[in-house]
Amino acid sequence: MEKNTTIKMVADEAGVSEATVSRVINNSKKVKYETSQKVKKTIKELGYQPNELARSLRSNSTKTIGVIISNILNPFFTSVVRGIEDYANQNDYNVIICNTDENSEKEKRYVQTLINRKVDGLIIATTGNISNYRSLVNKTPVVFIDRIPHKDDRENFDIVLVENEVATYQAVSHLIKVGYRNIGIITGNDVSTTGYERLLGYKKALKEFDLPVQPDLIKVGSFLGDDSYKLASKLLTETNCDTIFSGNNMILMGTLKAVKNLNEIEKKIGLMSFDDEEWLNYSSLEIDSVKQPTILLGEKAIKILLDRISGQGGKYKEIRCQAELVIRKRHIK
């Protein structure tokens, strides 16, 4: 097993010191042109590639960002991640993705692992069950996305969120305006703050239009498909709801599964989903949606993070991105 080419081999071959080779690799200006050429030639000849591990150890920078999300199978997160990755890659950073599956123990473990691997920064969609994040991450820059961390940490980190309450308010207002009166809502529990905020927007809209809040129309479960199927079935069979607002894309799947059991007339029910996806254009039912600014969310997060990494100080920011209403239903009832 032949060894990898090291900086020493290049130095020996080129008849210079390791330091000089290092300077050439790093484009240090202080190398004579001829020396530099000679070294570059030898590098090419030997096919030398610097060992990034050694570099990182020495220079205390891995050019790696850790991204912790709930689940890579969820298109919302994939899209956010893609926003992060593209910008990160442009700036020579790589990204390590970890899935918590909404398990805060897993979240904690991944944070540890990534810190020990000396990532330069972290972007986290937290489960929310972890307090005193600073003690976990020490000086490593962290940007929270999509969800608000524990209240004690809220002031001490940069946070990039979606305008959940506003968007839901607008969505539900739309439903009311076009004639729906008994709007059911299924959303995640407040483990993740998004569920809570969306519920606030829902209530605000009802209030605005002088509609009563009917407790049996409000179903708070998890952000998972199976739970939602049960909750949606309840809404459909036990209440007088004429619309279902699904708190995210997974909940929508559960809702649709339940709606499928209805007869044709009952299927006239209104549907609104938080999270837009392309296939909604080809659904048998006309499903309105709130389109989240996923790519933008990721981009904002990584930009702030890279700024922090490069030493930018200043007060911690809490940013909100606007969502957009996509109306597909043309004829009501």
Add this chain to the structure above:
Amino acid sequence: MEKNTTIKMVADEAGVSEATVSRVINNSKKVKYETSQKVKKTIKELGYQPNELARSLRSNSTKTIGVIISNILNPFFTSVVRGIEDYANQNDYNVIICNTDENSEKEKRYVQTLINRKVDGLIIATTGNISNYRSLVNKTPVVFIDRIPHKDDRENFDIVLVENEVATYQAVSHLIKVGYRNIGIITGNDVSTTGYERLLGYKKALKEFDLPVQPDLIKVGSFLGDDSYKLASKLLTETNCDTIFSGNNMILMGTLKAVKNLNEIEKKIGLMSFDDEEWLNYSSLEIDSVKQPTILLGEKAIKILLDRISGQGGKYKEIRCQAELVIRKRHIK
């Protein structure tokens, strides 16, 4: 800025040598119980966490796998990745994901980067335009997934694939059996071998049933939505096709976009897609599909890779995983 706790600090504090601390961390059996306890206590007190970078540099193992795919936004790949990640994590490996966007230059660059970062192994859905992969990756174990690498490399790597030809043969056979006669197909160009194989299966089925291969019914483009929209439109307006077989999930989106322009009667067209997704159950059209064994694909790949990493030798394997036909269309024409 206070320094991180190092093994030396622990050693000093506990009154032992660095070597002993190292032994404790690595559960080496050769440490006296009391010493071990004492060290563990100090580790906890100081909140010591080993620097994985230094460890990796020393031990030549990063416990990291590089995964190179086309695009994380494609649910097919996400699912494969999830299969990889779960098994990798169980075995204490982390995963770095990179998107080529079907650009072989990007692929090459990522391979370089990951190799320089000393990943322990690579799993790659190659664009196929790279020859002599061995010279790129040297001794680093590589498993190719989904697509066959350059023919010169085929014998020299482990490869995990889907039974593309068989699955397409079965799918098209089904279409013929239920009465379709002019089956159009849109598939990716043979940059990726999957397109080619699926086309083979298509032709084989026609032949089996003594149907002519009609060149104008075969559209070979890219695996992207926009291209497919144009090709599907052509199929629908310029040919007599009564079915469209979409070569993957992206192509299906383009196809559906084209079909949307049809009138109700024309919409009776048959649809079959390579790649199954949950939302197909809620589509306005009844779309049959070939369900790829995505998770399994990922699992097989990572298992083989970890075996290679742990030094397992033996001949390189080329494995095929079975796909499954999902029939949704009940009444033909």
Add this chain to the structure above:
DNA sequence: TTGAAAGCGCTAACAC
């Protein structure tokens, strides 16, 4: 402009 040498934090061979 270049080289010598220290050292990033850890592991492993060897010695005791």
Add this chain to the structure above:
DNA sequence: GTGTTAGCGCTTTCAA
């Protein structure tokens, strides 16, 4: 059982 020490491959003072 435990300590000493060399060194993984690189960058970065400090001197020359």
